[in-house]
Amino acid sequence: MTQYVIRRLLIAIPSLLGISVILFTVLALAPGDPFEELATNPAIPPEVRLQLRASLGLDDPIHVRYIAWLTSMLRGEWGYSFVSRINVDQLILQRLPTTLIVIGTSQVVALLIALPVGVLAATRPYSLFDKIANTLAFIGFSLPTFFTGLLFILFFSIYLDWLPFVYRTQIEATGWRWFWEQVKQTIMPVMVLGLFQGAAWTRFVRSAVLDVIRLDYVTTARSKGLPERTVITKHVVRNALIPVVTLVALQMPVVFGGAIVTEQIFRVPGIGSLLITAILSNDTPVIMAVTFVFACLVVFFNLLADVIYGWLDPRISYR
Amino acid sequence: MKHTNGGDSRLLEIDGLKVHFRTDDGWVRAVDGVDIGIGRGETVCVVGESGCGKTVTAMTVMKLIAMPPGKIVAGQIRWQGRDLVPLDAEGMRAIRAKEIGIVFQEPMTSLNPVYTVGEQIAESLRLHEGLSKRAAIERAVEMLKLVHIPNPQRRVHDYPHQFSGGMRQRVMIAMALACGPKLLIADEPTTALDVTIQAQILDLLNEMKDRLGMAVMLITHAMGVVAETAQRVVVMYAGKVVEEAPVIELFGNPRHPYTQGLIRSIPRLDLAAVKKERLEAIPGTVPSLLNPPPGCRFAARCRYAMAQCTEAEPPLREVAPGHKVACVL
Numbered sequence: 001m002t003q004y005v006i007r008r009l010l011i012a013i014p015s016l017l018g019i020s021v022i023l024f025t026v027l028a029l030a031p032g033d034p035f036e037e038l039a040t041n042p043a044i045p046p047e048v049r050l051q052l053r054a055s056l057g058l059d060d061p062i063h064v065r066y067i068a069w070l071t072s073m074l075r076g077e078w079g080y081s082f083v084s085r086i087n088v089d090q091l092i093l094q095r096l097p098t099t100l101i102v103i104g105t106s107q108v109v110a111l112l113i114a115l116p117v118g119v120l121a122a123t124r125p126y127s128l129f130d131k132i133a134n135t136l137a138f139i140g141f142s143l144p145t146f147f148t149g150l151l152f153i154l155f156f157s158i159y160l161d162w163l164p165f166v167y168r169t170q171i172e173a174t175g176w177r178w179f180w181e182q183v184k185q186t187i188m189p190v191m192v193l194g195l196f197q198g199a200a201w202t203r204f205v206r207s208a209v210l211d212v213i214r215l216d217y218v219t220t221a222r223s224k225g226l227p228e229r230t231v232i233t234k235h236v237v238r239n240a241l242i243p244v245v246t247l248v249a250l251q252m253p254v255v256f257g258g259a260i261v262t263e264q265i266f267r268v269p270g271i272g273s274l275l276i277t278a279i280l281s282n283d284t285p286v287i288m289a290v291t292f293v294f295a296c297l298v299v300f301f302n303l304l305a306d307v308i309y310g311w312l313d314p315r316i317s318y319r
Numbered sequence: 320m321k322h323t324n325g326g327d328s329r330l331l332e333i334d335g336l337k338v339h340f341r342t343d344d345g346w347v348r349a350v351d352g353v354d355i356g357i358g359r360g361e362t363v364c365v366v367g368e369s370g371c372g373k374t375v376t377a378m379t380v381m382k383l384i385a386m387p388p389g390k391i392v393a394g395q396i397r398w399q400g401r402d403l404v405p406l407d408a409e410g411m412r413a414i415r416a417k418e419i420g421i422v423f424q425e426p427m428t429s430l431n432p433v434y435t436v437g438e439q440i441a442e443s444l445r446l447h448e449g450l451s452k453r454a455a456i457e458r459a460v461e462m463l464k465l466v467h468i469p470n471p472q473r474r475v476h477d478y479p480h481q482f483s484g485g486m487r488q489r490v491m492i493a494m495a496l497a498c499g500p501k502l503l504i505a506d507e508p509t510t511a512l513d514v515t516i517q518a519q520i521l522d523l524l525n526e527m528k529d530r531l532g533m534a535v536m537l538i539t540h541a542m543g544v545v546a547e548t549a550q551r552v553v554v555m556y557a558g559k560v561v562e563e564a565p566v567i568e569l570f571g572n573p574r575h576p577y578t579q580g581l582i583r584s585i586p587r588l589d590l591a592a593v594k595k596e597r598l599e600a601i602p603g604t605v606p607s608l609l610n611p612p613p614g615c616r617f618a619a620r621c622r623y624a625m626a627q628c629t630e631a632e633p634p635l636r637e638v639a640p641g642h643k644v645a646c647v648l
Contacts, residue, residue, distance in 0.1 A: 215428060216425050216428040216429045217429055217430055222383055223415055224446065224494075225411075225413065225443065226412070226443075228408070314432070314435075315432055315478065315480050
């Protein structure tokens with residue numbers, strides 16, 4: 001098991017290298033110049049600008065620049081932002097926890113909705129509960145997060161004035177009050193993301209459970225005299241979870257993408273809004289680093305899925 | 320139509336059972352008036368081709384059919400004198416595995432792939448016998464040993480995918496017998512296995528019966544299996560019992576044309592070699608149970624069919640002691 005994880009981590013190295021090559025090339029080929037701002041600044045003469053470019057290595061061929069990026073990256077030097085003049089790693093470390101908390105909590109919310117609702121709907125197919133759950137699920141994943149986000153802000157922040165609609169990093173309070181303010185400002189982005197994800201997963205859990213519930217071994221479990229609840233939780237759900245784990249892990253990149261939109265709407269100072277501002281200002285080192293962090297997270301979640309997969313299904317062995 | 324022979328000594332009495340299934344096209348009469356009695360320690364074979372209601376009958380005894388779409392329309396299932404039809408889910412759970420064990424047709428899919436066979440055998444022991452986890456696993460090892468699984472101490476911790484089909488069926492039998500049921504229902508336990516394994520599983524069932532003394536309700540479509548195991552045979556056709564007789568009587572003097580057809584369709588190497596005869600088949604297929612034709616349901620395929628066969632349904636009548644047949648002939 002440990003050996004398996006280590007080997008998987010080693011396999012992740014070449015794939016991350018590949019990802020970084022592609023990211024770097026795409027960014028290098030993309031139009032836009034971080035020195036655009038300087039170009040329009042009359043105080044800076046063109047020859048100074050050219051010297052600056054040369055000294056920063058921006059005129060070198062792509063592969064030289066890539067090697068330079070990679071070696072400094074390996075040394076732990078992530079470069080600094082052209083815009084804010086802050087080190088990229090610091091910038092990311094500032095923003096990442098917020099994103100991870102928002103995404104993490106929203107995924108937990110999504111699972112907490114999808115698992116019980118999906119299982120219950122599947123055990124009573126075409127019942128009133130199933131129909132209501134289905135209808136809500138369809139509505140849930142038909143509405144994009146940028147729309148529900150605005151709707152939430154309109155309703156909970158403007159009409160009801162219950163929740164703040166701008167996420168603040170500095171909260172001038174301590175102890176429980178601080179915690180409460182945090183919860184209040186996190187609740188909307190978390191619910192928007194969580195409900196959207198939960199709606200889609202509810203449908204998936206329902207169909208996964210329906211696939212398992214008619215299998216022979218479920219009848220075997222019933223023939224032992226087990227109560228229906230044990231049959232469902234012990235024999236059905238565990239098997240139905242196997243495809244669900246795959247889906248959840250494969251959807252992680254999509255979730256990060258969706259989080260970028262949600263972060264913009266609620267002004268969450270997360271890694272997604274960092275990426276957006278970096279892209280808008282052609283801040284290449286930040287774009288490169290943030291997308292690379294996303295790539296690492298995706299690779300990590302895939303590994304996590306494979307580990308959970310093997311734990312759920314003994315037919316898969318870690319070899 | 321009550322069974323008079325034996326009276327209270329009967330373990331299971333299925334009486335006038337009708338199980339229908341609702342479909343988009345109407346009600347399918349899968350089981351349409353079936354009487355089967357099984358005495359203590361007796362082996363009764365239920366024979367008939369696919370789709371004639373054997374499995375539904377067996378599953379209904381355990382109330383394992385999905386309701387809806389299934390529905391017990393009429394009849395009684397008396398277990399030691401007590402009717403199971405009106406019994407609630409909790410009452411049924413106390414009967415399952417503890418009183419009646421069941422083995423299914425498909426050993427490849429009847430075991431849960433994510434639990435070890437030991438855990439799966441131990442499950443019913445813990446539930447019905449209140450054993451601790453360790454004691455239940457110990458009993459599971461004994462059960463695996465009983466069904467001749469080599470190296471049971473180690474195998475008890477293996478998962479179903481580490482067993483072959485025949486071995487899995489042995490595990491299923493161990494599981495069904497773990498709580499010492501008085502009746503074992505075996506629903507085509509050998510159909511999915513290859514021939515040599517089939518014989519081994521039948522031998523095992525016979526051996527288990529000798530050692531543990533439970534009654535067996537063996538459902539099969541193979542007449543060869545019947546001859547090897549049964550004491551009494553019930554022949555079913557299109558949801559009804561068409562003939563019932565002790566095994567020797569049935570093979571020696573089959574009265575119903577359907578039974579005769581089944582017996583003639585047994586491949587016989589000795590005859591094939593000598594006479595080069597073609598194997599005889601019963602023409603046609605089982606009629607749709609959606610709107611069964613009036614009269615005898617076998618009439619359309621029967622070589623002796625007469626005008627009266629399609630008019631009224633022949634009742635089951637006793638032609639010799641213990642030998643009943645539903646045919647006018």
